[in-house]
Amino acid sequence: MIPELGHFALILAAMLAIAQSILPLWGAQRGDTRLMGSAAPLAVAGFIAITISFAALIWAYVTNDMTVVNVVANSHSAKPMLFKVTGVWGNHEGSLILWVAVLAGCSAAVAAFGAALPSALQARVQAVMGMILLGFLAFIIFTSNPFERIWPPPPDGQGLNPLLQDIGLAIHPPLLYVGYVGYAVTFAFAVAALIEGRVDAAWGRWVRPWSLAAWAFLTMGISIGSWWAYYELGWGGYWFWDPVENASLLPWLAGTALLHSAIVVEKREALKIWTVLLALMAFTLSLLGAFLVRSGVLNSVHSFASDPARGLFILGLLGIYVTGAFALFAWRAPSMAPAGVFAPISREGGIVLNNLLLCSITAVVLVGTLYPLFLDLLTGQMISVGPPFFNAATAPLALPLVMGMAVGPMLAWKRANLWPVLQRLWWVACMALLAFILTLTFAGWHVLSALGFACAFWLICGAAADIADRAGVGRTSLRNALNRARHLPRAAWGAAIAHAGMGVTILGVAGMGLAVEKLVAVPPGGSTQFAGYEWRLEGVRDFIGPNFTARKATITVLRDGRVVHVMEPSKRYFPTGRMTTTEASIRTSVAGDLYAVLGEERANEAGVNEAVLRLHNNPLAPWIWIGAGIMALGAAFSLSDRRIRIAAPARRRKDAEAEASA
Amino acid sequence: MTRKKRRLYILLLCAIGLGSATALTLTAFQDNLVFFRSPSDIVRETPPPGRSFRLGGLVEEGSVQRQGEYQGRPAIHFRVTDGAHVIPVVFTGVLPDLFREGQGVVTQGMMGEDGTFRAREVLARHDENYMPPEVADALKRSGHWNPAQGAAPAPATWNTLDPSRPAFAAPPPRSGS
Numbered sequence: 001m002i003p004e005l006g007h008f009a010l011i012l013a014a015m016l017a018i019a020q021s022i023l024p025l026w027g028a029q030r031g032d033t034r035l036m037g038s039a040a041p042l043a044v045a046g047f048i049a050i051t052i053s054f055a056a057l058i059w060a061y062v063t064n065d066m067t068v069v070n071v072v073a074n075s076h077s078a079k080p081m082l083f084k085v086t087g088v089w090g091n092h093e094g095s096l097i098l099w100v101a102v103l104a105g106c107s108a109a110v111a112a113f114g115a116a117l118p119s120a121l122q123a124r125v126q127a128v129m130g131m132i133l134l135g136f137l138a139f140i141i142f143t144s145n146p147f148e149r150i151w152p153p154p155p156d157g158q159g160l161n162p163l164l165q166d167i168g169l170a171i172h173p174p175l176l177y178v179g180y181v182g183y184a185v186t187f188a189f190a191v192a193a194l195i196e197g198r199v200d201a202a203w204g205r206w207v208r209p210w211s212l213a214a215w216a217f218l219t220m221g222i223s224i225g226s227w228w229a230y231y232e233l234g235w236g237g238y239w240f241w242d243p244v245e246n247a248s249l250l251p252w253l254a255g256t257a258l259l260h261s262a263i264v265v266e267k268r269e270a271l272k273i274w275t276v277l278l279a280l281m282a283f284t285l286s287l288l289g290a291f292l293v294r295s296g297v298l299n300s301v302h303s304f305a306s307d308p309a310r311g312l313f314i315l316g317l318l319g320i321y322v323t324g325a326f327a328l329f330a331w332r333a334p335s336m337a338p339a340g341v342f343a344p345i346s347r348e349g350g351i352v353l354n355n356l357l358l359c360s361i362t363a364v365v366l367v368g369t370l371y372p373l374f375l376d377l378l379t380g381q382m383i384s385v386g387p388p389f390f391n392a393a394t395a396p397l398a399l400p401l402v403m404g405m406a407v408g409p410m411l412a413w414k415r416a417n418l419w420p421v422l423q424r425l426w427w428v429a430c431m432a433l434l435a436f437i438l439t440l441t442f443a444g445w446h447v448l449s450a451l452g453f454a455c456a457f458w459l460i461c462g463a464a465a466d467i468a469d470r471a472g473v474g475r476t477s478l479r480n481a482l483n484r485a486r487h488l489p490r491a492a493w494g495a496a497i498a499h500a501g502m503g504v505t506i507l508g509v510a511g512m513g514l515a516v517e518k519l520v521a522v523p524p525g526g527s528t529q530f531a532g533y534e535w536r537l538e539g540v541r542d543f544i545g546p547n548f549t550a551r552k553a554t555i556t557v558l559r560d561g562r563v564v565h566v567m568e569p570s571k572r573y574f575p576t577g578r579m580t581t582t583e584a585s586i587r588t589s590v591a592g593d594l595y596a597v598l599g600e601e602r603a604n605e606a607g608v609n610e611a612v613l614r615l616h617n618n619p620l621a622p623w624i625w626i627g628a629g630i631m632a633l634g635a636a637f638s639l640s641d642r643r644i645r646i647a648a649p650a651r652r653r654k655d656a657e658a659e660a661s662a
Numbered sequence: 663m664t665r666k667k668r669r670l671y672i673l674l675l676c677a678i679g680l681g682s683a684t685a686l687t688l689t690a691f692q693d694n695l696v697f698f699r700s701p702s703d704i705v706r707e708t709p710p711p712g713r714s715f716r717l718g719g720l721v722e723e724g725s726v727q728r729q730g731e732y733q734g735r736p737a738i739h740f741r742v743t744d745g746a747h748v749i750p751v752v753f754t755g756v757l758p759d760l761f762r763e764g765q766g767v768v769t770q771g772m773m774g775e776d777g778t779f780r781a782r783e784v785l786a787r788h789d790e791n792y793m794p795p796e797v798a799d800a801l802k803r804s805g806h807w808n809p810a811q812g813a814a815p816a817p818a819t820w821n822t823l824d825p826s827r828p829a830f831a832a833p834p835p836r837s838g839s
Contacts, residue, residue: 234756344671356675360683367687382698382799384716389694393686519754521736571759580759599756600738602728612736614756
């Protein structure tokens with residue numbers, strides 16, 4: 001009964017989405033306020049219907065409803081409750097329900113926060129959101145219905161892929177989806193602006209918070225995915241330039257460019273057409289990512305649920321949305337008059353450079369990701385493009401980007417003088433140079449890592465210099481400067497924090513460039529020297545978990561005879577699904593991670609059972625993800641800026657007008 | 663600065679950006695494309711030494727030897743087959759959890775002078791029913807699977823297939839799809 005209710009709610013939501021995509025748009029074209037006013041209630045109603053549907057699916061998982069095919073295929077009664085719930089979006093159908101739920105949530109949020117929007121813009125935005133929603137609802141209803149029943153019900157489910165039974169992967173998809181879907185909102189704003197043929201500062205003020213929020217969630221989603229790959233896959237790496245990873249990186253890169261160019265639209269009314277184009281691209285790349293992941297056309301270590309027929313449907317959706325939006329762009333963009341002249345050396349100029357480099361990196365990553373696919377289609381030749389390509393092709397573009405990141409925020413709008421800014425950055429440059437030299441002195445000839453450390457210090461100190469400069473440190477008393485720093489706009493703080501966060505991430509990446517690993521076979525009681533520690537294998541024993549059995553090694557890590565840490569890497573065997581997973585043991589500290597993986601157990605020449613261990617020393621590894629967290633924090637700071645919150649009084653005024661007219 | 667001049671600047675910048683991105687992509691492609699080769703491909707045409715490529719096929723039943731050593735590190739020896747030819751492989755590292763005899767595998771590395779493939783990595787898969795498309799393609803080319811006769815049989819049965827016999831029936835479809 002409950003699953004049918006969920007299915008019904010889903011179809012109801014699709015009907016509401018049809019109304020949402022037609023009525024407000026029609027109303028906006030004819031200037032009919034009643035039709036335009038239907039946008040917000042329809043969006044909220046659609047959100048409620050999809051929430052009911054999502055709740056019904058969760059209910060089926062929680063109660064182990066074995067008559068639902070989706071539950072049978074992806075759940076098991078012995079699974080811990082947390083993973084029963086998170087297993088809902090661990091599969092194709094469930095993850096799509098989550099996707100539309102987030103999309104409808106964004107649509108409802110536009111309705112809730114958008115009361116101050118001009119009603120025609122609000123109506124058009126909601127109509128575009130309705131069209132996107134409709135496409136995905138149709139996709140679910142026609143190709144991937146999660147509420148399909150099976151009779152007679154099997155005694156128990158097939159279980160969830162054990163790799164997915166993990167807290168990191170429980171929160172990674174929702175965050176990523178909020179990010180992807182957030183770009184649906186900026187896309188809708190862009191299309192609405194194209195229909196109206198008008199982009200102004202007010203439009204920029206509405207697009208910016210959405211692109212900021214989407215960017216923050218996407219940043220968190222990507223970093224948690226990378227962290228999961230790091231500790232769960234047990235390969236000791238954090239980024240593999242895998243197609244699925246690239247699929248999430250592409251909208252992030254375009255979204256980062258959008259985030260910056262939207263500031264220019266808001267402040268200076270320049271770069272308008274370009275910003276609209278970026279907004280279209282960010283969502284196009286999100287959809288492309290969804291297509292690549294879902295269709296399985298690309299080889300990936302991460303793709304779980306893939307099906308070519310479904311891929312074709314997404315490709316169709318992608319085609320409709322993208323051709324529609326870009327045709328509209330080609331038709332309407334020339335009519336939007338550019339305004340806000342600026343000199344090449346100016347804040348705007350810096351942001352143009354940022355956009356240019358980010359888009360170049362996006363193009364390079366896109367080509368590298370899709371090239372194997374096209375080559376296979378055209379010539380039938382099988383190739384793969386691995387990390388060396390991406391590192392070699394993106395690093396030279398990332399370097400000037402990072403160098404500009406410290407300079408750009410200190411330039412004045414419209415027309416700036418480069419020399420005084422560089423003068424204020426000289427100590428930052430000295431710090432970067434010092435980091436470069438120190439790395440080469442102490443870590444040996446690792447030029448790329450040294451360059452990474454230099455970039456990291458350049459960014460972190462550059463962000464500090466930016467804040468110090470704005471607060472007037474050196475030009476006024478320290479007390480006065482502190483006071484001024486406290487009252488700087490939050491957006492300025494947000495930018496500085498996010499740029500410093502990027503620096504922290506680069507610090508971690510540079511540290512990982514110095515990582516070392518050792519593969520060794522050790523008998524119980526034996527030990528090996530690695531990374532300045534003595535690693536002693538105490539023994540390997542059996543272990544029984546809630547839904548798995550395991551072989552668990554105990555390794556004592558000693559330094560100068562003193563115990564530093566006890567590590568317990570294991571290999572888990574899951575009887576449901578007959579799968580083995582490797583659980584790495586990681587000791588995290590400020591200076592980096594010690595990382596141990598248990599491999600095979602085998603008898604050596606003397607007949608003693610040895611265990612093969614893979615040991616890693618990953619300097620500064622945790623900072624990669626901490627840096628991403630700092631970036632998201634910077635975005636949150638920027639979101640709390642006064643000029644974004646300022647919409648509130650405008651809303652109050654509107655209410656007052658409504659009361660007066662009533 | 664006039665609008666025309668500014669536009670010129672921006673166009674110039676864009677051209678430089680696009681140009682450098684293209685140049686970077688092309689040079690990086692030149693050195694870093696990794697080709698896929700099946701055992702038959704290698705026998706037919708010896709790959710250039712010192713160039714990394716991917717070798718894919720099935721892990722030959724009974725060929726996995728976990729006791730070995732290679733350059734002082736614990737190593738695993740196995741053989742990769744596409745039904746027509748066999749290539750010995752040595753790998754120093756921890757094998758992915760889904761590595762099994764009789765199942766599809768893709769390894770990346772270089773050919774050694776003694777005709778043994780030195781794998782730097784053995785690619786893991788998250789799903790045991792998964793057949794890497796390159797491997798499926800290699801098997802097709804070596805005559806072990808005719809797609810016209812239905813879906814690919816379960817990976818576990820591949821190495822027992824005889825090219826002269828018709829392909830097996832498809833494995834039971836997974837429910838829910």
